Amino acid sequence: MALKEISSNKCFEGFQKVFEHDSTELKCKMRFGIYLPPKAESGKCPVIYWLSGLTCTEQNFITKAAFHQAASEHGLIIVAPDTSPRGCNIDGEEESWDFGTGAGFYVNATQDPWKTNYRMYSYIVDETVSAFAPICNPIQCPWGQKAFTGYLGSDTSKWEEYDATNLVKNYSGSKLDVLIDQGKDDQFLAAGQLLPDNFIAACTERNIPVVFRLQEGYDHSYFFITTFISDHIKHHAKYLQA
Amino acid sequence: MALKEISSNKCFEGFQKVFEHDSTELKCKMRFGIYLPPKAESGKCPVIYWLSGLTCTEQNFITKAAFHQAASEHGLIIVAPDTSPRGCNIDGEEESWDFGTGAGFYVNATQDPWKTNYRMYSYIVDETVSAFAPICNPIQCPWGQKAFTGYLGSDTSKWEEYDATNLVKNYSGSKLDVLIDQGKDDQFLAAGQLLPDNFIAACTERNIPVVFRLQEGYDHSYFFITTFISDHIKHHAKYLQA
Numbered sequence: 001m002a003l004k005e006i007s008s009n010k011c012f013e014g015f016q017k018v019f020e021h022d023s024t025e026l027k028c029k030m031r032f033g034i035y036l037p038p039k040a041e042s043g044k045c046p047v048i049y050w051l052s053g054l055t056c057t058e059q060n061f062i063t064k065a066a067f068h069q070a071a072s073e074h075g076l077i078i079v080a081p082d083t084s085p086r087g088c089n090i091d092g093e094e095e096s097w098d099f100g101t102g103a104g105f106y107v108n109a110t111q112d113p114w115k116t117n118y119r120m121y122s123y124i125v126d127e128t129v130s131a132f133a134p135i136c137n138p139i140q141c142p143w144g145q146k147a148f149t150g151y152l153g154s155d156t157s158k159w160e161e162y163d164a165t166n167l168v169k170n171y172s173g174s175k176l177d178v179l180i181d182q183g184k185d186d187q188f189l190a191a192g193q194l195l196p197d198n199f200i201a202a203c204t205e206r207n208i209p210v211v212f213r214l215q216e217g218y219d220h221s222y223f224f225i226t227t228f229i230s231d232h233i234k235h236h237a238k239y240l241q242a
Numbered sequence: 243m244a245l246k247e248i249s250s251n252k253c254f255e256g257f258q259k260v261f262e263h264d265s266t267e268l269k270c271k272m273r274f275g276i277y278l279p280p281k282a283e284s285g286k287c288p289v290i291y292w293l294s295g296l297t298c299t300e301q302n303f304i305t306k307a308a309f310h311q312a313a314s315e316h317g318l319i320i321v322a323p324d325t326s327p328r329g330c331n332i333d334g335e336e337e338s339w340d341f342g343t344g345a346g347f348y349v350n351a352t353q354d355p356w357k358t359n360y361r362m363y364s365y366i367v368d369e370t371v372s373a374f375a376p377i378c379n380p381i382q383c384p385w386g387q388k389a390f391t392g393y394l395g396s397d398t399s400k401w402e403e404y405d406a407t408n409l410v411k412n413y414s415g416s417k418l419d420v421l422i423d424q425g426k427d428d429q430f431l432a433a434g435q436l437l438p439d440n441f442i443a444a445c446t447e448r449n450i451p452v453v454f455r456l457q458e459g460y461d462h463s464y465f466f467i468t469t470f471i472s473d474h475i476k477h478h479a480k481y482l483q484a
Contacts, residue, residue, distance in 0.1 A: 009460075009463045009465035009466070010425075010427070010457075010459040010460045010461065010465065010469075011465035011466070011468065011469055012468075013469075016465050063305070063306050063464065064305050064306065066311075068465070068468065068469070069308075069469075183252075185252070217252040218251075219251055219252065221251045222305065223251035223252065223253035223310070224251070224252070224253070226253065226254075226308060226310065227252075227253055227254050227255075227310070
């Protein structure tokens with residue numbers, strides 16, 4: 001794919017860049033952020049993919065999370081893709097903040113009018129792979145039910161391959177070590193949108209270790225993320241550099 | 243003044259808040275950000291005032307600079323005011339990005355139609371005091387000349403009290419120790435808007451110590467600021483906690 005550099009800013013001795021490219025999966029122009037640590041100038045570095053949530057573009061994480069110092073020190077490349085196709089002129093794409101533009105839910109849509117462009121699963125997996133999942137059990141929550149009905153249709157058996165809790169129940173890959181931070185005052189936790197308990201129960205059943213830290217007083221904002229991002233970078237660095 | 247809390251987010255064990263109040267100096271509603279470190283719950287803490295530059299609101303510094311960890315560790319309160327009055331319905335206030343809304347230049351305007359609301363000097367000094375100055379010699383640069391002509395009139399002798407280089411030439415207060423970081427690839431440095439050399443020459447003449455760090459490859463963005471903000475917080479903490 002041809003890449004067009006949109007911006008490049010030096011940060012903690014590396015470079016935070018934004019590129020634009022024509023996505024064959026999504027049939028539109030897409031942007032992503034990529035941080036290149038200073039170590040990338042002289043050798044290969046592991047890559048972490050940060051998948052943002054509802055309403056975000058590639059900009060939110062790179063401007064607000066303050067991950068650069070830890071990534072620079074650990075020699076990690078951080079890729080931050082956008083969260084949906086944009087500007088596809090699909091009827092209703094701008095109507096909701098939790099469906100359509102900014103809310104791709106990382107699925108390959110099978111329903112009209114979304115199926116041509118809304119193929120974020122393939123975009124992430126085939127074109128650029130890993131995650132940090134706040135909506136743990138979308139099949140069971142209002143956001144997930146709305147999005148999956150719209151993108152995937154009403155046959156709920158088709159939803160299971162995009163649901164982290166369901167995936168863990170059937171997981172047989174390499175050994176996992178999961179770290180989840182969750183703000184205790186997160187309004188979406190109270191509203192039953194995130195359902196981490198279901199994910200933890202599934203992990204316990206399968207003997208998959210999960211460190212779940214319920215952080216007193218923190219909410220769903222980037223002020224929460226920036227407080228704990230260094231711990232997550234270190235967690236990934238431990239395995240990527242082992 | 244009556245304060246209305248607009249937002250409050252827990253961050254590094256303290257709280258990042260935004261308040262709104264009716265400003266008697268500016269005759270309009272104003273917002274400011276304030277970070278309260280955990281130490282503020284049990285005792286008094288020193289305060290640093292961050293004065294943002296052109297185009298900024300109270301939001302830019304609090305969301306992009308990643309100062310929270312250092313401020314939390316050093317027990318410092320950080321106040322980030324807005325950069326101009328807003329929504330005053332002054333003819334031409336939205337026409338330029340470098341004059342009017344978002345570009346108050348921290349002066350008390352003496353010219354119509356600005357003099358009623360554009361009193362940022364008094365707002366900062368009387369209502370809420372310290373600075374970090376990127377436009378070192380506004381009298382000598384295009385931004386400063388445009389703003390000072392508009393706000394203060396064409397008599398240049400009236401401009402001198404708002405020019406850092408001129409103020410240093412006549413400084414007789416307590417001992418100073420100035421730290422300035424400047425990106426070497428800053429487009430506004432090349433364009434002659436910032437003029438740090440004039441400020442350094444004035445300090446040298448008056449035997450005022452300045453550490454001026456010209457940072458190779460860095461620009462004028464928050465990616466530059468976030469890289470060096472911890473050094474500045476430490477610099478202030480050294481004196482505030484002495």
